[in-house]
């Protein structure tokens with residue numbers, strides 16, 4: 001089994017994590033008892049993670065076949081958008097603003113407002129073969145997928161839209177620029193996690209170099225050299241205060257990766 005050395009304090013979007021020897025998935029061989037990582041845009045990795053694995057370059061492809069658009073799970077969203085622009089394919093414009101690989105996006109059912117990756121998904125391919133969308137449970141930022149996604153096939157409708165592309169760029173213009181893993185918590189039904197964090201007085205709250213952003217309270221940002229434990233303490237603090245004040249259980253959207261969890 002080939003491996004790759006990854007320094008997660010540089011590789012992950014939140015710039016936290018140890019240097020780890022990560023197993024490479026090649027020829028559809030999935031090492032046992034390893035956790036899959038995409039491009040680490042939605043994860044917070046502790047100093048003691050379980051064994052990790054990552055897809056090799058073999059899974060970095062995109063092609064138009066008769067049954068739809070086939071995309072390897074290691075491909076970043078931006079490359080999907082470039083391909084769709086060139087081939088006039090609709091519905092993927094929003095991926096230009098979502099950092100991550102296709103595998104991570106499908107596992108998280110990533111999206112922007114009503115535009116979600118499952119909307120135009122036909123099937124995924126895992127070690128169990130092709131699994132149609134109808135056999136997968138999915139909802140807001142969650143799916144029932146518990147295997148490594150190798151590839152997926154999507155509807156390939158004509159109609160790439162420059163207007164939609166620009167609309168998504170506009171939606172993103174107010175995001176914090178400090179390193180983060182995107183939204184820290186899922187929005188609870190009928191409310192916004194950012195509003196609740198602000199209401200309990202934690203907007204801009206710092207512990208060490210970690211903070212709930214002053215720009216958008218639901219972004220847990222690393223202002224430089226932040227550490228896992230401080231991020232976790234802030235997460236627990238927000239959950240406790242929001243529970244005490246509003247009786248709402250804030251659920252993490254960030255995936256916590258720790259051997260001890």
Ligand SMILES: Cc1cc2nc3c(=O)[nH]c(=O)nc-3n(C[C@H](O)[C@H](O)[C@H](O)COP(=O)(O)OP(=O)(O)OC[C@H]3O[C@@H](n4cnc5c(N)ncnc54)[C@H](O)[C@@H]3O)c2cc1C
Nearest residue numbers: 038039040041042099100101103104105107110111149182
């Ligand atoms: C600045 C910023 C803004 C963001 N905005 C949004 C947003 O608007 N909407 C949104 O939905 N998300 C957003 N995110 C989060 C992130 O873009 C998505 O969650 C994306 O899907 C993460 O992809 P990844 O490859 O980095 O996955 P990772 O972070 O590496 O992993 C995320 C999860 O997916 C699993 N996973 C990864 N690859 C695979 C695979 N091949 N097979 C099975 N499971 C896999 C991992 O085990 C983990 O549970 C944002 C993140 C950042 C940093």
